[in-house]
Amino acid sequence: MAKWMKSGWLLSLVALALLIGACSPKETAGPITDDKTPEKVSVDNPSGDLAPLEKRAKVVIAEDGAASGAGFYIAKERGYFEDYNIEVEFAQFANSDDMLPALAAGEVDIAGGVSTASFFNAISQGIDVKIIADKGHNVPGKSYFTLVIGNHMVDVIKEYKDLKGKRIGVSSHNSIDEYIYDExxxxxxxxxxxxxxxxxxxxxxxxGAISNGTIDAAVNIEPLIAQGIDKGFHVRFGDATDYAPESQIALVLGSPNFMGEEKDISLRFMSAYLKGVRDYNDAFIKGEGKDKIIDIMTKHTALKDPALWEKVNVTGLDPDGKMFIDDIKKQYDAYKANGAIRGEIDFDKAIDTSITEKAVETIGEYDR
Structure with a gap:
């Protein structure tokens, strides 16, 4: 995951052991045994669609306070998980690589990740996790992960071709960061x-590097982009969708057991998650109830200044959970061409959108 996203994932080994030991077996309301969407229930039920679980279930989410986790935070604060009798618990890890084995083992049910060579290598070497929904992409014209140029370069870099000979800061190799840079x-x-x-x-x-002229430009991320603009260090240059229009930056990942054996829970979880994402879109795309959503985001993320939320380009989150699947494969091919991939991936197995699609059937498509 991009380093700014991962920086909060600091947890001692002792705490991690306690967390894993505390994870109890899931309890269900009865398995979903066919491929049809369950019948909707009376709107008298809190969820308004699926019946709550008969027995309470806990779902453990690996999340670090990144803004791309908005759907989780909003669904929790607005009671969408509770409507289905689901309790969510957030777990932190030092980095996404540490998270993957716990996810594959079912010690964590849901996690967020981004495209890196190490992520794909883990899957190719037998780490069984499922890529299930969107957790972050750039919105055309309002990219949250994009190029900035130093203020000392505004009279020099007028077009993309003017980047020739310039020093560009990038946070990691063989990752979404370098992929965007290459594009x-x-x-x-x-x-x-x-x-x-x-x-x-x-x-x-x-x-600091761009303010003192050590670098001329950088592929940076919000809210640091907005903060750097406020401090007079840099300006946004163009938009990442100019050259990477459909880049899948972050992903919702599911454990194989959660996706395969606990579909009654995972379907309700995903329905609640998408309701949270839709509230997020209502706020930041339609301008509906924005202040209340900002209150939730300041509570759960590192960006605590409500005024700054009015200045940042927010993470794009698809209200139906749809991903740019072709771009995920393109990223994999790019890392492989760089010699960073060991082994092969069967994307038909690694990408499983069935629960997400069924959740959309259940709650209806979002009115865009």
Missing amino acids: LIKHAGLTKDDVEFVLMSDFGSML
């Missing part, structure tokens, strides 16, 4: 030899 360079009509790739330790360090 940028190709769009500019340049080669990797025409620009200087500067590997940065994290997104935050880019602010």
